[in-house]
Amino acid sequence: MSYHIESADGVMTFTIDRPHIRNAVNDEIIDGMEELVRSAGKSEVRLVIVTAAGDQAFCSGGDLSVFHALRTEEEAYPMLKRMSQALYALKTLPIPVIALVNGTAVGGGCEIATACDYRLVKAHAKCGFVQGNLVITSGWGGGTYLFEALQHDHALQMLGEARLYTADELETNGWATKVIRSPKDIDVFLSQMKKVRPEVHRAYKEMAIRKWKETNLEGRVEEEVRRCAQLWAEDAHHEAVDKFLNKTNQ
Numbered sequence: 001m002s003y004h005i006e007s008a009d010g011v012m013t014f015t016i017d018r019p020h021i022r023n024a025v026n027d028e029i030i031d032g033m034e035e036l037v038r039s040a041g042k043s044e045v046r047l048v049i050v051t052a053a054g055d056q057a058f059c060s061g062g063d064l065s066v067f068h069a070l071r072t073e074e075e076a077y078p079m080l081k082r083m084s085q086a087l088y089a090l091k092t093l094p095i096p097v098i099a100l101v102n103g104t105a106v107g108g109g110c111e112i113a114t115a116c117d118y119r120l121v122k123a124h125a126k127c128g129f130v131q132g133n134l135v136i137t138s139g140w141g142g143g144t145y146l147f148e149a150l151q152h153d154h155a156l157q158m159l160g161e162a163r164l165y166t167a168d169e170l171e172t173n174g175w176a177t178k179v180i181r182s183p184k185d186i187d188v189f190l191s192q193m194k195k196v197r198p199e200v201h202r203a204y205k206e207m208a209i210r211k212w213k214e215t216n217l218e219g220r221v222e223e224e225v226r227r228c229a230q231l232w233a234e235d236a237h238h239e240a241v242d243k244f245l246n247k248t249n250q
């Protein structure tokens, strides 16, 4: 199984479990994300945590060895759309959602974390919207969410530079809620959250969701998905992915 969903004490934890491939997202992970949002929406869950196995990587984005088979805009769009819908549902859950960024997050991995309300980033983790190096944009809604989360110039710079940022840089530009230097830091964060009753967290999250609905967040994500699907079909993108896959296969 490529993922696990566990529930304890009102906290539902989603763990991507493909560390050998840096927790890249395949179709099964997308299934898992859909299952997560269904379960978290229904039960007595007060908090969701999204994380991954091992300490090397949180997520390296789409599994290029699988999704590279998608060649045209018409082929790329359904995959991008489906994951974008799962992440929109995650973002608009009426409970706090925390990304526990246990290691490197790149490409779509950063998009998953950006769809969450909070990003707790382990001190060794490097993260970046590297899609620009593959001559595409973010395509799961993460670019749109980044403009919601960060000051405009910080968001545009992070997307435009397409490089890995250190945890300290991520704290400075506002992407990291907190840099995690020891496991105790996570406990402190969670116990502070748990001091406040779930219905209060829910009411605050609903305020944010109202704003996102009024500003047509969902429609803006759709534009992001469509534009990424167009770029996906270009030769320059396929050549860049070939280069990555051939480099790592050698």
Ligand SMILES: C[C@@H](C(=O)O)C(=O)SCCNC(=O)CCNC(=O)[C@H](O)C(C)(C)COP(=O)(O)OP(=O)(O)OC[C@H]1O[C@@H](n2cnc3c(N)ncnc32)[C@H](O)[C@@H]1OP(=O)(O)O
Binding pocket: 020, 021, 022, 024, 056, 057, 059, 060, 061, 062, 063, 064, 065, 066, 104, 106, 107, 108, 109, 111, 130, 131, 134, 137, 138, 139, 140, 244, 245, 248, 249
């Ligand atoms: C869908 C789209 C979107 O945003 O909407 C995207 O996500 S585009 C996807 C954007 N993602 C990327 O461009 C990811 C590129 N990956 C990397 O830059 C790197 O792998 C890091 C994630 C920084 C990890 O570097 P590190 O030196 O630790 O490991 P490595 O590069 O040797 O990777 C270990 C093994 O995992 C594989 N691997 C890593 N990331 C992968 C990915 N996203 N898809 C498929 N395979 C991947 C490598 O090919 C290698 O396979 P072997 O062991 O067989 O050699």
